[in-house]
Amino acid sequence: MESSLVLLALLLLLVLISLALDATQCTLLSKSGMALLIGVLCGLAISTDPALYERLDFQYTIFFDVLLPPIIYEAGFSVQRLAFFQNVGAILLTAIAGTLISAGVTGLGLYLVGQAGAGPQIEWVEACLFGALISAVDPVATLACFSKLHVPSLLFNIVFGESVLNDAVAISLYQSLLAYESSRSVSLGVLLEVLLKTFTILLGSIGISVALLLGGAYGFARLRHLRNYPVYEVLVCFLLAFLTYFAADACQLSGIVALFFAGMLTAHYMYPVMSPPGQTFFHHALEAVAFVAESLVYVFMGVSASLCFVQVADANRIHYTDFDWRFVAWTSVMLLLGRALNTFPLLRWVNAYRVPAVQVTPPMLFVIWFTGLRGAVSFALVTTWSYTDANGTSHRKLMMTTTLFVVMFTTWLVGGMTGPLLRALDLSQRMTPLASPGDxxxxxxxxxxxxxxxxxxxxxxxxxxxxxxxxxxxxxxxxxxxxxxxxxxxxxxxxxxxxxxxxxxxxxxxxxxxVHLEATEPTTMLTRADGSCS
Structure with a gap:
């Protein structure tokens, strides 16, 4: 009961603070950064009550089964499909090849650092596992800043598309590496085997999503009396999407990939034939649920961070003495290097096939490299760390403390610096409140x-x-x-x-x-399945 009261009070506080941040167009502190800060302060405040902070600690199952699905579903539903597919080459290249490059550079780099005696010695599988999970970017703060400063749509679409698919690739790669024993030596054949398994997970997840959503859309469009019950319309869409997520997980595939494409397919095939009340209800309900889930993720993460400074009897809980600052420093260097080696070469390659008017400019390239924040997906994966080396030694606490530092550092510092960077590079645009009738x-x-x-x-x-x-x-x-x-x-x-x-x-x-903008045109009518207009 006490934990529920605390969470509800924190959510109400976050709603009011988010309203103030949006109203003032503040870019120095994002909503995710504020939620993280509130979580830290809350954790310190309740540190004297072991039972309470135990219930508010970050739980892997709650994150992946309750909080993550609405966030991913809303991301897939919100993506502009025409813009996404017009930039599909750049998005897929950075999300798939870029993630593999980043994970490889980070993982193998940390392995070589350990072999050279400049940092903790870890095995290659362990290093690549960490490289995979820490390569999951989560630019929530960046995208919020992009929205307030109205950056070019090309920049927004590439960062947004990469961020969602990148999480899917990172999780798939992490799942693939879990199957490998520490006794297996690293070789080209083993790496190719890992890549093949990763792509199998990705394609299988997309296949499940397409099969279930298209089948559901076929029946949804023909249940015309369903249009008289907006609540049932919304429930059908939600339940079908989450069925896709858990079906993919049950098949040991990626629920994130399946749910992201479920969101896109829902928006494309099911949303147009919903009744107008159902459309309005669905749009705002999904946005509200995603906001709550995202806020809770960062609150829980902040609570976990604050508990590092609390002395507890639980030997499995991390403490600030578990930090290895050499490993943290080398991880930061490898992340920056890996991000640079995938962002600049890959997008320059994309530019070679584009006319100058639609190329990714050097300032955009720098922003894309700079805004590779790490977030909740990385921390959720590291909480499941169960790998032990050939000697039975686990580096779980080392990986958790390093990941926690990277997530907090990038969310607060990199997220806060994004706004000034965009202004310095002249990538922020003023938005005209009124659009011309033909636009x-x-x-x-x-x-x-x-x-x-x-x-x-x-x-x-x-x-x-x-x-x-x-x-x-x-x-x-x-x-x-x-x-x-x-x-x-x-x-x-x-x-x-x-x-x-x-x-x-x-x-x-x-x-x-x-956002209280006026349009010169009235809302365009949607055609319903029975041919009538609404």
């Missing part, structure tokens, strides 16, 4: 808007600006509108081509109301 609003997560030119009639000069990534995306869009939408959303033929644009405009208008 469409591209809404980003957290209410970020950017006015874009209409895509209905693309001129010859605009056509020449298509990137190699955008051409297949355009072909897929035509195939989807022609063959998939009629089956899985039951969209009438005359309305197929423009339904996605109208859906984005409607969601943009809803988000614009949240």
């Amino acid at each position: 469409r609003l591209a809404v980003m997560p957290d209410g970020h808007h950017e006015t874009e030119k209409p895509v209905r009639h693309r001129s010859v000069s605009q056509e020449s600006l298509r990137t190699d990534e955008e051409r297949p995306a355009s072909c897929w869009h035509v195939f989807d509108q022609t063959h998939l939408m009629p089956v899985f959303s039951a969209i009438p033929a005359p309305m197929r081509v423009s339904v996605l644009r109208r859906q984005d405009e409607t969601r943009s208008a809803a988000a614009a109301m949240d």
Whole structure:
């Protein structure tokens, strides 16, 4: 009872503080950084009550089974699919190849440091496990700052897309490495085997998501009387998505990957045929649940950090004396190096296939490298650490304390410096409150808007600006509108081509109301499955 009262009071406080941060457009302290700080202060305040702080300590099962799913689902639902697929090459390259490079540089680098006697000696499997979990980026603070300063949509889309898929790759790689014994020597064959297993997990997770969501969307579109019950509409969407998450986990695949694509498929095939009350309810309910879950994650992490300074009898609990500052320093160096070796070469390679107007500029490259924050996924993975070396020695406390330091350092310092950095590099934009009637609003997560030119009639000069990534995306869009939408959303033929644009405009208008912006156009009507307009 006491722990519930504490959590509810903290959530109310976080809501009020978040309101103040949004109203003042503060970029020096993010909502995640504030939640982390409140968690630290709360942990210190309750340190004299062992029973209370035991219930408020970070629990792996609560994180992965309760808190993480709504965060990932909301991220998949909120992503602008057209922008995502137009930048799919850059996103996949940085999220998959980039994560593997970062994990490899960090893990093998720390292994070599230990072999050279400059740091703790750890085995190669142990080092790569740590490299995988610490490579999970979580730029919550960065994306919130991007929203307030209205950075170019290209920068926002790449960072946002990479962050979600990066977590999936890092977790898949971590799961793959857990199967390897310390007695196996590192070799090219073993590394290729790890990569093959990682990609098997990723593709299998996507397959489960597509199968369950498309099957659910097919039935959802044909249960027309369901439109009279918005609560049931929302429940069907939520339950189907979380069924996907736990089904993937049950198959020893990645629930995060499955749930992210479930969010995208929900937004694309199920959301357009929901009733207007159901759409409004679903949009705001999902956003609210994700906010609560994200806040609790950082509060729990802050409580765990504060308990490092409390003397307890539990031998498994970490203490500040468990920190190895040499290992922390080398980890920080390897993370910066690994991030640089994947960000700059890979995105420069992407630029080679883009015309100058749509290339990732050097200031954007620097921001993408700088904003590789570590967050809750890394800390949740390290709490499950069970690896022991050939001598039966576990370095669990070493890994936990290092991860905790990296997460707190990047959330507070890097997150707080993002705003001044964006202004110094002239990447912040002023947003025009009113859009011209012919323009469409591209809404980003957290209410970020950017006015874009209409895509209905693309001129010859605009056509020449298509990137190699955008051409297949355009072909897929035509195939989807022609063959998939009629089956899985039951969209009438005359309305197929423009339904996605109208859906984005409607969601943009809803988000614009949240940030008290006025639009010159009324909310666009959505076509329902029975052909009527709402």
